[in-house]
Amino acid sequence: MHRMRQLAVTLAATASLATFTTLASAQEAKVVRFGVSGGLSLPMGDLGKSTDAGYVIAGHLWAKPNATKALSFRGDVSFDQWNFSNGADASWKALGFIANGIFEVPTASGKTTQPYLLAGVGLFSQRYTLLNRNYDDSDVAIQAGGGLTFRLSGFDTFVEAKVVNVFATQSSTWVPITFGVRF
Numbered sequence: 001m002h003r004m005r006q007l008a009v010t011l012a013a014t015a016s017l018a019t020f021t022t023l024a025s026a027q028e029a030k031v032v033r034f035g036v037s038g039g040l041s042l043p044m045g046d047l048g049k050s051t052d053a054g055y056v057i058a059g060h061l062w063a064k065p066n067a068t069k070a071l072s073f074r075g076d077v078s079f080d081q082w083n084f085s086n087g088a089d090a091s092w093k094a095l096g097f098i099a100n101g102i103f104e105v106p107t108a109s110g111k112t113t114q115p116y117l118l119a120g121v122g123l124f125s126q127r128y129t130l131l132n133r134n135y136d137d138s139d140v141a142i143q144a145g146g147g148l149t150f151r152l153s154g155f156d157t158f159v160e161a162k163v164v165n166v167f168a169t170q171s172s173t174w175v176p177i178t179f180g181v182r183f
Contacts, residue, residue, distance in 0.1 A: 034182070047173060052085045071104075075100070088131075098121065100118045103118075120144075124139060124172075161176070161177045
């Protein structure tokens with residue numbers, strides 16, 4: 001089991017690194033853009049039983065290769081935090097690095113609103129503090145969701161919801177609902 005976990009972490013790290021490398025190479029991309037987002041992070045399952053709703057902030061880097069029409073790639077670095085619901089001075093934090101594929105759903109030409117679907121894989125480092133002790137764990141994660149991009153003059157805004165699942169000893173699942181700006 002430990003060997004399978006190591007293999008999964010290695011594969012997720014390799015996929016994330018490959019996507020971030022592709023994103024950083026402006027020669028291969030028609031458009032490379034960056035953005036930031038933030039919003040509500042809703043814990044689900046076991047995480048939801050012990051913590052209250054929290055927040056998420058994230059940075060994003062998009063690349064749209066010349067060879068693709070509706071497919072683009074996005075690298076995310078995100079930070080989520082929730083407080084324990086039992087009133088204890090305790091928190092759960094997750095720092096993630098995710099590589100995503102984004103599919104833009106076809107719409108009529110000239111529309112300023114663009115729906116999209118996304119799916120990604122990466123790594124999350126989780127830390128929770130309880131009774132003045134820190135517990136750390138880094139594991140493979142997947143995420144899937146969708147959103148809407150609103151094209152404005154010179155920049156875009158977007159709203160997005162997704163499900164994040166971290167495959168840890170105790171799986172963690174949450175739903176970030178975010179608003180962001182892309183330049």
